[in-house]
Amino acid sequence: MKKILVCISGASTAGLGIKLYNLIPPEYERYLVISEHAKVVLEKEENIFINDDISAPPASGSFGIDITFIVPCSMNTLAKISVGIADNLITRAASVAIKEKKKLILAPREMPFSEIHLEHMLKLSRLQNVIIAPPIFGYYNKPKNINDIEMFLIGKWFDLAGIENNLFKRWQ
Numbered sequence: 001m002k003k004i005l006v007c008i009s010g011a012s013t014a015g016l017g018i019k020l021y022n023l024i025p026p027e028y029e030r031y032l033v034i035s036e037h038a039k040v041v042l043e044k045e046e047n048i049f050i051n052d053d054i055s056a057p058p059a060s061g062s063f064g065i066d067i068t069f070i071v072p073c074s075m076n077t078l079a080k081i082s083v084g085i086a087d088n089l090i091t092r093a094a095s096v097a098i099k100e101k102k103k104l105i106l107a108p109r110e111m112p113f114s115e116i117h118l119e120h121m122l123k124l125s126r127l128q129n130v131i132i133a134p135p136i137f138g139y140y141n142k143p144k145n146i147n148d149i150e151m152f153l154i155g156k157w158f159d160l161a162g163i164e165n166n167l168f169k170r171w172q
């Protein structure tokens with residue numbers, strides 16, 4: 001069974017990360033890490049690790065996480081990942097994904113992005129296994145409400161991870 005790790009750092013769309021986690025199909029083994037700042041808005045669920053617990057299983061490459069999502073990814077977490085800081089479970093899991101060449105999908109959330117943010121994104125995007133996929137939506141699938149927008153975003157992130165889904169209307 002493939003293992004998926006979803007990390008939620010303290011950016012404003014933290015609820016999206018929880019929805020993404022809940023929509024992962026049952027054929028995957030799923031794990032969740034939330035940062036201190038994300039905790040304020042989130043409830044605890046099965047397989048949730050505390051971000052301070054640097055000894056939790058996803059901190060080790062031998063645990064074998066196949067796909068890591070950081071949704072949303074704060075600029076703080078993005079910067080740490082970009083320079084190799086691994087001071088909590090989320091940044092350590094990102095560092096593990098990078099060194100093990102496993103898929104790492106980052107959803108940086110800020111508006112606007114500074115040159116520093118963009119430099120971090122460019123640097124990470126140049127690593128073959130890292131995908132920068134911010135929570136940016138379009139009008140072409142005619143969203144009627146926030147749920148439609150969220151399902152579009154999660155569907156796109158699942159596509160990037162190779163997770164089959166019908167969460168959004170595809171362009172015909």
Ligand SMILES: Cc1cc2nc3c(=O)[nH]c(=O)nc-3n(C[C@H](O)[C@H](O)[C@H](O)COP(=O)(O)O)c2cc1C
Nearest residue numbers: 009010011012035037038073074075076077109110
């Ligand atoms: C309500 C709220 C919304 C925030 N939204 C964002 C955001 O969208 N993007 C971001 O980079 N930081 C945002 N921040 C700031 C981060 O939470 C802060 O930089 C924090 O240190 C991130 O820690 P973490 O990366 O360990 O989660 C927000 C903070 C609060 C309180």
